[in-house]
Amino acid sequence: MSLSQKSHQPESNGNPVQQLFHSTYALTNKCVQCGYCLPVCPTYDSMGKESASPRGRINLVRLASEGKIDIQENLKNPIDLCLGCRACEVACPVNVPYGHILEFAKQAIEESQKEKERAVFGERMKRLSLMKLFPYPERLRAIGNLVWLYQKSGVAKFVRKTKVIHRISEPFANLENVLPSLESPGKRYKWGTVISAKGQKKSRVAFFAGCVMDALMYRTNRLTIELLTSVGCEVVMPQNQTCCGALHAHQGLLEQAKALAKANIEAFEKSEADFYVNNAGGCGAILREYDHLLMEDQHWKERAARFVNRSRDISEILMQYGPLSYRKERRGVLIYQDSCHLRYVQGVYDEPRHLLRSIPGADVVEWEDSGSCCGSGGIYNMLNYEESIKILDKKMEKVKAMGATTIVTANPGCLLQMRLGAERLGLSNHMQAVHIVDVLAEACGFE
């Protein structure tokens, strides 16, 4: 039995292995390998092997940091196949910070990748869109506008019918199929606008638009603002806000993520709002972890901590300042699919459920699978399409068995994935996947 080998430290200096050792060794060693995290892990369930489990992944990160296995050869694949849903973190009895281990591991993989710089097409694509698109809301808005034009012009029907897109790439094609219809660009609020509260003003909140939400699901953003004002919030749209950085952090681009975090902190501080509200579980999670992201910098860490303190999910604010005034009844069976990052990282569980149950006539059914990841996992579904679909199909079978007519989600990634799921089951005519804001707004009679 050897223990000393466990604490063996690699000798090389400053390389990715060494970095990984410094950033994660103390964290991976907290794991007592009890396996309590196995039953909640969607990829362990679908792939059925230990290297696809949280316990297995943590062990592999430790081995890589000790130089016993190679970062590219042995660690990359198991880490790439993690959804990053962080259900394991909540199940862990000793609070192993899996999310942070994962981020550091991704960073090490990215660094060692750079060292080798293999110009694989997919990898380049990933970096291209992450670095070039997401940090620039203007560019994404431009794409969003293009998509809108494309939908309105009838090209969409043609493309879908002829399945041209399928030949290009199945995952992107599937995503294209489930994109919501876009609103005319004319309806957008301008950055810097202040929208007054209806009735008595109870609070001033700053709205975090989120780049994907803002570009592709602008309608939901607009309805979010209507809901906020209807419960007495004055809404500011801080200028110069940018992408939250979640996708960057999850893909190991920590430096970019930090830069985005700083830009957002600056933008929101200027808004002088009581709360910073967002409507995307995935963005909200990293917004609430900016203090961790910037922990090495004392000055920024404090500003980040204040930012974190003010960050809220839309459902929390609506619960705090509600009730909403409903005008319409809702029929059919509604189920709520948790956004992993809203539930496990932000700890928001009750609020969305309360809100849904408060809709007149709503038949909201709680189901055991609500907390297990749908397989979207940020951009996991694009990078690991097959694995993601396995997880999704398993979940959809359960959805079908429950006779749900509406699946409610709280994050754009989950929303698109659930639409894809309904489509795959051939149920998209009887079953709708919608953002919680859309359901609430509809019941309030907002168009």
Add this chain to the structure above:
Amino acid sequence: MDQKVLEEIRKIIPNDRILLQLQDRYSYSFDASFGEYLPDIVIQPEHAEEISRLVKLANRYLIPVYPRGAATSLSGGPLPVEGGMVLDMSRLNKKLIIDRENLLAIVSPGVITADIHRKAEEAGLFYPPDPSSSHVSTIGGNLLENSSGPRGLKYGTTKEYVIGLEVVTPTGDMIRTGGKTVKNVTGYDLTRLIVGSEGTLGIVTEAILRLIPKPQARGTLLAAFDRLVDSGHAITNILSSGILPAAMELMDNACMRAVENFQPCGLPLHAEALIIVEVDGHPIAVAEEISQCETLCLQMGATTIRVAQDERERQEIWKARKMVSPAITQMGPTKISEDATVPRSKIPDMMERLKQIREKYQLNLVVFGHAGDGNLHPNIITDKRNLAEMKRVEEAVSEIFKAAIELGGTLSGEHGIGTLKAPYMEMELGEIGLAMMKKIKQAWDPNNILNPGKIFPKPGQTKVVLTE
């Protein structure tokens, strides 16, 4: 792995259930105890016949075979200490049948224990063995370690509920032991021999479990004592008063402090010890027994008593107990959990001996456990990177075992021998006792194929080594 052997394995198992990559092999190199041993190959069988053919092949080429459930063993049970082949039994999990008429469950070994609990309850039945790892561990692992939990006091351990097995023997033959009847005296009781054999005498591919009707009601109380000896007396008094509680748990002051630090539960920190008593059965009997337990605790000087008035309060009481394990892990990076067990009348003596050991070796040693059946869990919280302290830990562990045996007890009540307690086997069993066990192993497994390196000490090995 030899190419020729691999070819033959591929004839038995499809490629997608054969794991050879380094990252996969390393993922089966550990369990919840100590050490890291890299297997040459990992196989995920789905049928008993596959296992039978693999074991025959292993005998031909002399490859060690290591069955593994969920690898939650705390004693090194599934570690592939000599390399070879790990059989991941968790994929053999398709069968879970509840036979209501015969009060039986027929299960595959990879089924998670908590799923059996749930299915049985849905049918109004009850499978009592409740190791705290039951939502992760496999029933196969439970059988082979003869696991149990708080309910062991009244309901006994896993072995009381196993009446029949399908087993692949160490030479690769398939046999059935026992059957579907609770009574069975036909020949040697091979079922009981296999249960608790830690995967050294056979690979279980199916089990028939006995179920009992679900108790209708439960009553739970928590009592704190200023002196540890008083809690010991309260336990013995309750047990000699004609009440057989479903569970009786004990926590020392260090555990209480750890829990309060981790997640405040409102525990009385002035107390030296705390006990939790639960009775179950008919509602009227439960009400009477729990109030009797309350009186007995008060007579023994309990300073605080809480009787749960509803399910929520009951959960709250148990939460304190369930928090112990994670809470003490926060006290240091390495936790050595032992489960030495003594006759229950000796609990106060054992607690005293543990206190002496703590002082002698200057270690962070805390105690909790299933006091009703004498199964204590002394835990040493340390840091494996502190080699000097680890040496003291090794000494302390040896002394804990010695104390338990001197008081008429045993090395392990639940967690098994594996690699970690093998060195102490002779201390408990004597030379001949151990030799008789070895003869059984040799007769069953002439080539020493199944889980080699477990239970039996290596020649001259008399102490656990936690450092190199």
